[in-house]
Amino acid sequence: MNTVRRKSKTRFAVLGLLSWQAMSGYQIKKMIEMGLSHFWAESYGQLYPTLEKLVQDGLATRSCGATGKRKKHVFSITEAGRACFLEWLAEPTDQPRMRNELQLKFFLAGDLPIEHGLSLLADYKTQQEDIAQTYAESERILSAALDHGEAVEDLDRVLGATSSQQMLFFLISLRHGILAVDARIDWCKESIGMLKRAQKKSRKRND
Amino acid sequence: MNTVRRKSKTRFAVLGLLSWQAMSGYQIKKMIEMGLSHFWAESYGQLYPTLEKLVQDGLATRSCGATGKRKKHVFSITEAGRACFLEWLAEPTDQPRMRNELQLKFFLAGDLPIEHGLSLLADYKTQQEDIAQTYAESERILSAALDHGEAVEDLDRVLGATSSQQMLFFLISLRHGILAVDARIDWCKESIGMLKRAQKKSRKRND
DNA sequence: TCAGACATGTAAGTCGTTACATGATTCA
DNA sequence: TGAATCATGTAACGACTTACATGTCTGA
Numbered sequence: 001m002n003t004v005r006r007k008s009k010t011r012f013a014v015l016g017l018l019s020w021q022a023m024s025g026y027q028i029k030k031m032i033e034m035g036l037s038h039f040w041a042e043s044y045g046q047l048y049p050t051l052e053k054l055v056q057d058g059l060a061t062r063s064c065g066a067t068g069k070r071k072k073h074v075f076s077i078t079e080a081g082r083a084c085f086l087e088w089l090a091e092p093t094d095q096p097r098m099r100n101e102l103q104l105k106f107f108l109a110g111d112l113p114i115e116h117g118l119s120l121l122a123d124y125k126t127q128q129e130d131i132a133q134t135y136a137e138s139e140r141i142l143s144a145a146l147d148h149g150e151a152v153e154d155l156d157r158v159l160g161a162t163s164s165q166q167m168l169f170f171l172i173s174l175r176h177g178i179l180a181v182d183a184r185i186d187w188c189k190e191s192i193g194m195l196k197r198a199q200k201k202s203r204k205r206n207d
Numbered sequence: 208m209n210t211v212r213r214k215s216k217t218r219f220a221v222l223g224l225l226s227w228q229a230m231s232g233y234q235i236k237k238m239i240e241m242g243l244s245h246f247w248a249e250s251y252g253q254l255y256p257t258l259e260k261l262v263q264d265g266l267a268t269r270s271c272g273a274t275g276k277r278k279k280h281v282f283s284i285t286e287a288g289r290a291c292f293l294e295w296l297a298e299p300t301d302q303p304r305m306r307n308e309l310q311l312k313f314f315l316a317g318d319l320p321i322e323h324g325l326s327l328l329a330d331y332k333t334q335q336e337d338i339a340q341t342y343a344e345s346e347r348i349l350s351a352a353l354d355h356g357e358a359v360e361d362l363d364r365v366l367g368a369t370s371s372q373q374m375l376f377f378l379i380s381l382r383h384g385i386l387a388v389d390a391r392i393d394w395c396k397e398s399i400g401m402l403k404r405a406q407k408k409s410r411k412r413n414d
Numbered sequence: 415t416c417a418g419a420c421a422t423g424t425a426a427g428t429c430g431t432t433a434c435a436t437g438a439t440t441c442a
Numbered sequence: 443t444g445a446a447t448c449a450t451g452t453a454a455c456g457a458c459t460t461a462c463a464t465g466t467c468t469g470a
């Protein structure tokens with residue numbers, strides 16, 4: 001009967017980026033890919049309609065890029081948009097749809113040969129270690145800057161003046177990713193150990 | 208032009224449960240809610256059509272519950288179904304859509320009052336600690352059983368004979384959840400500490 | 415007798431991705 | 443001149459949830 005409203009967070013992600021600076025859809029996409037890819041993604045198919053809707057709702061304005069002949073829409077956040085974004089920020093976060101395929105696999109893996117389990121873990125470990133490395137680089141830069149109270153060049157170029165509170169929140173966000181990824185790597189190591197011990201034991205039995 | 212094939216894992220989750228024992232849709236749903244809820248969910252709207260499709264594809268068979276007048280469909284996995292499931296198990300797991308709303312919030316939280324950040328963290332911490340507690344109970348039971356080579360009564364009742372390899376895989380799955388949840392709690396503690404220090408510092412400045 | 419669990423299913427809608435269509439600008 | 447990047451959009455589809463519709467059985 002009633003419209004089934006689900007809550008897409010896309011608009012808030014977009015609004016949050018626009019709160020830094022006015023941008024085109026294309027720039028927003030690029031920024032998400034560069035800075036948020038480990039924990040957020042948007043496709044053009046979501047992005048452009050969302051921007052359209054933001055304008056309709058009075059949360060952003062569209063202005064045609066003044067300079068070029070090239071068609072380029074620059075979106076700016078409005079005061080209403082800023083208020084809406086801030087409201088979301090302070091709201092309790094609803095817990096995400098939990099779906100972890102690898103955990104499911106191991107839960108159901110009763111009949112899987114142990115060596116296949118080991119190979120699954122090895123793949124996952126490599127993948128997570130790659131992520132850990134990119135995180136580590138970001139952390140090195142950010143926490144050095146925070147310690148010395150210096151602005152971060154890379155961030156500064158993108159965001160303009162970056163306050164130390166903003167850097168603190170960046171670091172907290174980053175640390176979420178780092179602790180999560182480290183936990184996954186630890187899990188791999190621990191599980192590989194368990195499976196190898198089980199393998200040895202069953203080999204001994206078969207001698 | 209071509210059919211856009213996306214890969215739903217629902218069928219494998221169902222097949223995996225059916226590989227333990229024949230069940231009705233309702234029972235499958237209950238089992239997921241009881242045992243997998245921290246990392247997997249299915250709705251009836253997904254479940255029943257998936258079961259239908261499994262039967263059509265020859266991966267499961269439906270038999271009408273013999274006993275009662277109550278309409279009840281019992282699904283059993285076929286050999287083809289078992290093969291299909293095993294194939295998925297051994298396949299490399301494709302990485303999930305990354306979307307973490309809380310991490311996004313902190314990334315974008317530059318203007319958020321620190322006390323709101325603290326309250327976000329406090330909520331999340333409580334929630335994760337609840338999960339940690341249910342995990343801890345499961346772990347206690349499982350690892351005791353593994354150590355003593357004993358069957359686990361609760362599991363045994365559900366699954367019939369539970370092999371020690373199966374219990375090992377259960378434990379590995381469980382440990383994934385535990386390490387993840389512990390990491391999130393650690394992140395909360397660490398972040399709360401950082402924010403409180405920042406708060407103190409800014410208060411001192413304002414004196 | 416009546417609440418709560420058992421049990422099956424569908425319709426409508428939301429969310430999100432993929433693939434395509436289109437064209438301008440830059441730079442080697 | 444031609445490849446890469448900048449740039450905007452949409453159509454079609456797949457995945458999933460919510461809300462509803464319907465009825466049975468059990469036990470207090």
